[in-house]
Amino acid sequence: MARQKEQIDSRTQQLPQSDRWGSAPYAVIVVDRTGTVVDLNPAATALLEDAAQGGALSETVPPWLARAHQETTHPTGRPLGDHPLPAARPAFRGRIGARNFEAHPVPHQDGDVAWWLVDDTGRLLVEEELASERERTAFLAEASNVLLASLNTDRCMQVTAQLASQHLAEAAVVIMPAAGRQLPMAYAVGGGAAVRGTVTADPVQVPGLSEALQGFPPVPSRWIDPAALPDWLIPEGFTGTVGSAAVTPLPGHGVPAGVLVLLRSTGTTEFNESEEVFARLFAARAGAALSAARLYAEQSDITRTLMRDLLPPRLDRVNGVEFAGGYQPAAARDRVGGDFYDVHPGSTPDDPSLAVLGDVCGKGLDAAVLTGKIRNTLQALTPMAGDHERMLRLLNGALLNSHHTRFATLVLASVRRKENRVRLRLTSAGHPAPLVIRNDGRVEEIETRGTLVGALPHIEVRTVETDLRPGETCLLYTDGVTEARGGPLGDELYGEERLMRALGECAGMPGTAVVERVQMLASQWLHDGRHDDMALVAITAPLTTHLSAVDGHTRGRYTA
Amino acid sequence: MxxxxxxxxxxxxxxxxxxxxxRLAGDLDYDTSEQFVERAQACLAADHAVRDLFLDCSGLRLCDSMGVASLLLIHRGTASRGAVLHLEHPPPFLRRILDVTGTLHLFALDEAGREAEQAEDGPPPADARYRAAPPPAPSG
Known part of the structure; x- marks a missing residue:
């Protein structure tokens, strides 16, 4: 560019002074080495109001340009003498009035310097815009990373407020849709750590807030009167008064995830349109993260509630009978499986307790819901536990559904202590028969049979009674035990015979030990650890053995 | 499984x-039972003259509780129109799960099923009804 100007310069050398620069597209001002303006073109006259031929440069131009002339003509602090100046020199930059200029010095033979003043305001603006655009893109990418790293709603709110207060405004407030009369909020000022809180307030107090909470498009910030904002919206630590505010919805999946309120103090610029658009881009990311976190939170709440109600209870001694339970769900993610058991204690020690163990067809939420229904129904039917068949018929009727044939198989055991024996009434409804471990090591399969419940209009069941002598155990189990697949060949079922043999070695063991032993054997049998639900209930007649005294001095005692 | x-x-x-x-071949379980029910119902819907639906189970490798539920659902369809649901060559595990769940009597079993049943321990449920079977013939 400098060379091009030199060419222009040499071509115009012969013209009369005043005409030389007239047609130049830029402002040109020629200054001699003493700092006196020698010549200037109309463009320069228009730009520099005080400039005139013969005037002093320092009184005509801003100080940066006067200094530039001084540096150009006296590079070492003293005049250059007759030595020609180097042809190409770096340009100087500065403002003249409201605009930015590049000043290119072009030295002449006679020691004068022609200053070409090129307006580069537009280019600077574009560069600034590009830089800020890059910054915003980087910020949005960072925001997404940080926001999506958490599925915790509180954390998401805090991160959103903190990022927004750092990059978009002086202070930011995230407000979630009301839970009752409370508005959950997170505040942050100047990129500092966000504070969680709730406020009991009507969103109508903030212009545009209740609309944004319902998912309507944002109100332009110029419509919001900062003076009308309620005090609860202004974070602690926000100094000064609010000069401008922007209310932006955080869009969620269908329903709004919340609202982002941006605040600036009176000293700073108001929100312009591009900033509001940018705030919406940020809000879209924050909203997606927040609603994902909320969905997850709701999901895990539901699962927790279901699990609390559906997980099998811990079993203990009831009315003089030992109960032990064991439950291994198929996989951790299906904590609520299709197997279940319950023990409903008799209202008095003489009334039988009812133990139920069952297996619901299917898995996941469907199975969990059906399991819950069966357990609730059976609990309601405990007063008629004296007649298992009737109880199961009523249950069957309650479960019948014209759309599907999802069924359950179960075993009912009415259990009553009679002196030192335990009297059992057992009924299987389509379930593997209960096994009784006798004290001599025999394992009996109880011959009760019946139809599954929940799929057929009519069911048939057969109830069988038996007694347990002290130390004997009746085991109810689900087919997850016998259908454990594995063994030395890897693909063999554990099977009923192996189970019965294993139980034969458990004669005289307490119920808890029997349950643990069977669980251990089935787990060892499994080839790859994958199995169906396994549930076990052991009903044991307590041993009435004489216990020797612990310290040798006190009397021994009999267990109940 | x-x-x-x-x-x-x-x-x-x-x-x-x-x-x-x-003809069924493969596993009848949680993942496949829906497909099986749809196919069987489509067969029944396609021809209202169908009085016998035969399920050839010789290629069946596995049947879990969802498989039993699907058989019951198909049985509901055949029973409602007076048709008979036949199980041909039921493998022992299928017979066993139907026996334990008390549903074996819903199905008409061919001679191979009867043969397998006699080979197993335990008496059949008192109310089970079987088709009159011809003398056992070696099959497969």
């Missing part, structure tokens, strides 16, 4: 006058 990824259940249909035969 098996340690290798389950290949899908394959279903082959042979339609004859008044009867349809479905």
């Amino acid at each position: 098996t340690e290798h990824p389950c290949p899908p259940l394959t279903l082959a249909v042979e339609a004859g006058p008044g009867a349809v035969r479905l």
